[in-house]
Amino acid sequence: MELIEVETFAIQRTPPFLDDKVLIVAGGKPPNDLWFKKISKDFDIWAVDGGVRYCRKLDITPKVLIGDGDSSSSGDWIWAKKGGTKAYKYPKDKDYTDLQLTLMQIGESYKSASVFVTAGLGGRLDHTMSNVFSLLWAEKWGVNAVGFIDDEESLLLLRCCEELKIFFKERPLAISLLSLSPQSQGVYLRGVKWELEDATLKLEEPFAISNELKYEEKVVHLRVESGCVGIYICHPRGGLK
Incomplete structure (x- = not known):
């Protein structure tokens, strides 16, 4: 796919983007509702724990939900599963963050995918910095992480x-x-x-x-x-x- 549009801008890359497009919805500062509803139509949506709350609010069923449940409710997980979401739940005490586990799973699930993250910036500085460097790390898991986007x-x-x-x-x-x-x-x-x-x-x-x-x-x-x-x-x- 040569050109990827994300509402406020479009990007073209050399070498070109990979065929599948994935949007990870993390649990940070939420994007604008209208922006998220528009952009979600062009991506496979993967929710990271608290990100499922934003999906549920707008009735956007994620393809996959991953996390330990510390920033989402049991009702959120039940809603996602009823809609056909594949869920991976982990214990709170673990070595990797929920986003890192999501990136690893994407690496196993796609042969080639261009991956974006929304709701990954803002809030706690340690979370934001960890998210940024996790996208760099993701290359070792075979993931082409393009970056963070929101409105x-x-x-x-x-x-x-x-x-x-x-x-x-x-x-x-x-x-x-x-x-x-x-x-x-x-x-x-x-x-x-x-x-x-x-x-x-x-x-x-x-x-x-x-x-x-x-x-x-x-x-x-x-x-x-x-x-x-x-x-x-x-x-x-x-x-x-």
């Missing part, structure tokens, strides 16, 4: 020798680049006010933040030769009701 903010991962084109439907408030590896080299960025050419970004020197589109520009082009860069996008609020 207010997104964080896309750009790995070694990949290129992204982001087509914006509305002007973002800010675009920031953060190295998620010790160094990210050969970073190229076009379509913004402060462009980059063969730049090196370092984990401990996060200077490439709060960028913005050039006047009347709607497309941003990025690539990286080594390392992994997180592309943070802050979306304008109020566009969805």
Whole structure:
């Protein structure tokens, strides 16, 4: 699949995205209801524990539910199972987080899938940071984790020798680049006010933040030769009701 649309923007990647599209609904800051209902139609929905509450609220039956039940009710699990959801329940005392267990199961369930996460940012900082680095870790489980998306903010991962084109439907408030590896080299960025050419970004020197589109520009082009860069996008609020 060459182009993936997520309401506020569309993304094209080289190499291209994998055939199946999975949206993991975690238990963090919930997305806008209308946004979630629209986007859910284009993905296989997997709920991570508390994420099943958002699904139940909008009557979006997840394909799979995984977790230990500490942030969801027994009624949520019963509702999901009645709708045909495959459920994997784990004890609260375990080595891996619910999101990590979900990513592992996706690696076993799909031959090729492009995986996104919503409701994975916000709330407790330790949870947010763990979620971000879990998507990097997921590569070891055979999972192509693209990043986090919702109606207010997104964080896309750009790995070694990949290129992204982001087509914006509305002007973002800010675009920031953060190295998620010790160094990210050969970073190229076009379509913004402060462009980059063969730049090196370092984990401990996060200077490439709060960028913005050039006047009347709607497309941003990025690539990286080594390392992994997180592309943070802050979306304008109020566009969805």
